[in-house]
Amino acid sequence: MDGQGKRSWSTAVSDVEAADVFIRGYSLGDLIGRLSFSAAAYLLIRGRLPKPGEARMMDAILCSVLDYALKKPGTVAARYCVSANPSMTAGLATAILSVGEYTLAPDDAGRFIAESFAAAGQASGADDTAAAAEIDRLRAAGRRVPGFGHPNFRFTDPRAQKLKSIAQAEGCWGPLCDWYEALHRAFTAKTGKPEIVINEVGMMAAILAQMGFTPAEMTGIALMSSMPGVIAHISEELQSKVRIRTVPDETVEYARPRRELVADLKAAGWTGN
């Protein structure tokens, strides 16, 4: 219950004057037509204008998720929602709420990379000895490395590698990324499983960590990346005129007991019902 004094709020994101809004200090009117949305996102979240390479990196990262058909629970949930409550806002909120522990969220990987790097005290990031020690420590504790492995890709994940090459070209690669790759080398060597890849979410997390984003911000960026697809799905559902979408009976195993209320209440000790 801290921070409830006279000035209980503090923010540097934007401020409003009579006839203008200042985004991190820049007049909103000036931004329109000058910044790409990705660059504006960078400005808002990181607090400063991106360099051109950083803006291109943001675009690449925001284009690396996009959509996953009806194989993403949040999209399906959103379509059920708007079949009953035809509201874009309710549908978008629904889609967002399905992102969590079992979905590919970069925050776990981002937190792990930043914390293990800090703990190892590596300036260069490419220290294979420190990485091997960290992997030993994790395996002894029975913990898995977030961002490793993919159901369909073995030895290499092409989308992850594409992000890496863009990061290198745009000056967004750095010690945290090297450290994550060193961990990966140590992991595949020690487990004897060279087919286990750094997946796209792991790579995204490494690059975003290097760019200075916090784990929570990474999740926000991943959610933002999925917004256009969700908007498209909700719009498609609204235009399909399906109303009150249900689960077809033939796909459900319904327990169909039939019970007697009065007798069972009596048996449970109720009198006078």
Add this chain to the structure above:
Amino acid sequence: MDGQGKRSWSTAVSDVEAADVFIRGYSLGDLIGRLSFSAAAYLLIRGRLPKPGEARMMDAILCSVLDYALKKPGTVAARYCVSANPSMTAGLATAILSVGEYTLAPDDAGRFIAESFAAAGQASGADDTAAAAEIDRLRAAGRRVPGFGHPNFRFTDPRAQKLKSIAQAEGCWGPLCDWYEALHRAFTAKTGKPEIVINEVGMMAAILAQMGFTPAEMTGIALMSSMPGVIAHISEELQSKVRIRTVPDETVEYARPRRELVADLKAAGWTGN
């Protein structure tokens, strides 16, 4: 309860193969690094690649809202949320849910522009006689025109005009936009209030309608535009270490009656409590 047959779902947004995702038919791997996020959003929602001018228009529109400090209820609600439940997803969903009837949403304006244009049967859009008739009809019915008026701008809204000039430069201006301006001319003439502007949300709606977006999609795009700001606010709140943010007592008028339960229950007819 339509559409619940064998193939109860139908979608053209994306589809998944073993090792690739196809976004409106394009390999996701190809998009990364080639499309800006705004262009990808256009592709997902409209179903085809944007022309360069359409992509720049999307960037301008997505940069025209961005953030509104602690004067947007959804942002404040999201910060309260994460002070208790430190989750980016819960915070983003909360922010989205505060957008509705009393907030500046473009869907009302978009629906009005498209419907009144279709009803007037105007191909050119610039028919002042038809516009005057429509304004007469609205005023007789006591209805207001969505997208007109602004608390701080009189005679002209600079951000709306900026969107207009970009739309004209990028080939995104057209009959629906002309029609909306004709309605505005008729309105200011008939009411004798030339100071009433087309505001930014009205202009955004006119341009998005011209580009072929549905009203629900317009709301989605406006929400997407506000995402980076909300992410920044949530991140700021999480890093502020404020926990369980409350409303300071001195700003609340609490009714503080004190009542006797047993006596009042008896008076209400309860026995045996």
Add this chain to the structure above:
Amino acid sequence: MDGQGKRSWSTAVSDVEAADVFIRGYSLGDLIGRLSFSAAAYLLIRGRLPKPGEARMMDAILCSVLDYALKKPGTVAARYCVSANPSMTAGLATAILSVGEYTLAPDDAGRFIAESFAAAGQASGADDTAAAAEIDRLRAAGRRVPGFGHPNFRFTDPRAQKLKSIAQAEGCWGPLCDWYEALHRAFTAKTGKPEIVINEVGMMAAILAQMGFTPAEMTGIALMSSMPGVIAHISEELQSKVRIRTVPDETVEYARPRRELVADLKAAGWTGN
């Protein structure tokens, strides 16, 4: 932007002292063990203790919805949600968001009953002439009467009739209920469709309106009534160990176009990609 002065908040729901909470003026400690939850809900929402009959009426109304298997979109959406994000709070919020325009919500009926009754100026409620005039007016305007009709019940809806008989026995029946029945008589007479019933939602709305609840509160009560069922479904889904529930491919008609990005970008006017 009203009410933002020094005391910008005002509430009479509860207030907190150092070691006690006062619910509408009653010590929370006193309520535990003395009030049923339904009675407490009445106290919180209506601001005073219910009479015993009012508490029984609340119990009956709160038991009249409960659950609707996998035929309620919100329940299905909530199960998709927790298969990906195993969180009770995210699941409950998701279920709530699917309630809206196309679902059976009592607020429409409640608003209609209260407004038409006030407009007709009927103290008794049983004025068939006024009711007939109102039905004529509605039919001329092409509007339907909320709360009339049911897919499976003709001539009578047993659950609605049960609520009616409880309302009469518990002293919760009154002029607003009579008025709604008079409207129903006029409707069936004028349309020649005696098989059209007052359904459960209509009856619930009439009784809640008579008890003094606002339309928004009626929706809240209907949502509360569905909470235990949603909790049960979410718990069932969490225990089922289904992770990342998707839509089976064979039930989806996927458009599967395959397009060439580079060629299409060029055709759209992009250069240098």
Add this chain to the structure above:
Amino acid sequence: MDGQGKRSWSTAVSDVEAADVFIRGYSLGDLIGRLSFSAAAYLLIRGRLPKPGEARMMDAILCSVLDYALKKPGTVAARYCVSANPSMTAGLATAILSVGEYTLAPDDAGRFIAESFAAAGQASGADDTAAAAEIDRLRAAGRRVPGFGHPNFRFTDPRAQKLKSIAQAEGCWGPLCDWYEALHRAFTAKTGKPEIVINEVGMMAAILAQMGFTPAEMTGIALMSSMPGVIAHISEELQSKVRIRTVPDETVEYARPRRELVADLKAAGWTGN
């Protein structure tokens, strides 16, 4: 991606026939007027009718939270929400989303009680030696015991004790509750802090665990308990006519930098803007 076969769903909560709904096997029509809402909640969640004492325990537990004025972030967030989007469903979903890590949720305590009891292998629950060992283990690991301590109560928490006495009177007390009290005895003895109480949430968790509810269900029940208060607050806000509630400027420390976009873009390496 399990369970996606022909019968990909399985549920025992309810099922629907042409003209009836069966709740855990009981005709919904029979339940109305016979069960209290608390008893119906027990039936839905636990799968069987409660005994009278279990139903009274449910009522007591559902009455032990209720409301916490404007000191609960979710309530405040919900009021901000409906000041902009006057929707009961959006408001209720918002309130729910603010429950999480920093709020008093019984699931942590419930999980801890059940797991530590199982690990200790105690049938009776009152084994002080096992409890002392468990407390030693926790303290060595630097972990706190969920459900212990309260900002305003020392030595005893009257609401927790009230729940205990009701549980004992209604036959809902048992080994898991004894075990939790044994842990508490061991904790206060070992820390020398007899003033640290078992708080209400801890006691609620112990009793609900004893009654067979899962941790996730406990959170659901706690959320349900808070629904009437949230409905009351949302209704109050809607009736207050406050629109677009914001944070008063004088309570915010706004960073108000003013920056030059063109110059800063140039400095960041952009050309041609």
